[in-house]
């Protein structure tokens with residue numbers, strides 16, 4: 001896709017996201033229909049479903065030959081990253097949404113033959129859309145973001161998910177001890193944003209493709225490193241123990257992980 005085509009796609013996706021934002025704003029102040037997926041810590045609401053239906057319908061009309069992966073199952077079953085692949089998390093941070101009506105995001109990613117083209121993380125309650133990709137740079141609404149400082153682990157806060165810390169997976173408690181402190185926000189999208197802005201030196205969690213697809217494109221465009229916790233490449237078709245960090249912190253964490261295998 002040439003740069004002009006990417007800019008046209010970008011303008012279209014921004015319109016969908018703003019319309020989806022309006023839909024969410026209307027629905028979130030009414031009674032939510034909440035149901036459990038695998039248990040009481042894994043919820044889905046009528047807003048997750050409405051958002052996914054809305055976005056997938058827009059993508060299908062716009063790009064009928066593409067494959068679409070959506071968390072709530074309204075898309076396709078994905079077996080390869082060939083061609084155009086759209087990955088949608090219609091509401092990231094559902095537990096925050098249900099309990100706080102805050103700290104949640106809408107995420108969309110477009111990959112072409114496995115390469116990240118455009119990524120979007122919409123921080124709904126702050127009304128800030130983080131958007132872009134390698135051809136266009138990364139923007140927070142209209143402001144172009146610059147790469148965060150390449151600081152080591154010892155100089156930053158580290159975002160980790162609760163289960164990783166509690167289970168001390170891959171030496172997570174040691175990683176945190178080497179940092180300035182731990183933060184847990186309950187939304188992968190919001191955690192990625194903190195890494196883009198240099199508010200944290202990195203983030204790690206077990207994530208599904210829709211949790212990291214957009215964040216990965218934006219983070220890599222900003223010079224951050226996104227891998228599995230052991231430094232190996234991510235698999236876009238399955239769950240991964242994802243690590244997003246500055247280059248320096250990636251080295252620091254690799255040393256700790258190797259000592260804890």
Ligand code: IPD
Pocket residue numbers: 089091092093094095161185186187188189205206207208211
């Ligand atoms: C969840 C959030 C959470 C992360 C979970 C995800 P969801 O996404 O991003 O922070 O720890 O692994 O499943 O289900 O609210 O879209």
Ligand code: CA
Pocket residue numbers: 042043071094
């Ligand atoms: Ca979910």
Ligand code: CA
Pocket residue numbers: 089091092093188210211
């Ligand atoms: Ca998610």
Ligand code: CA
Pocket residue numbers: 048071089090091092093094
């Ligand atoms: Ca979700």
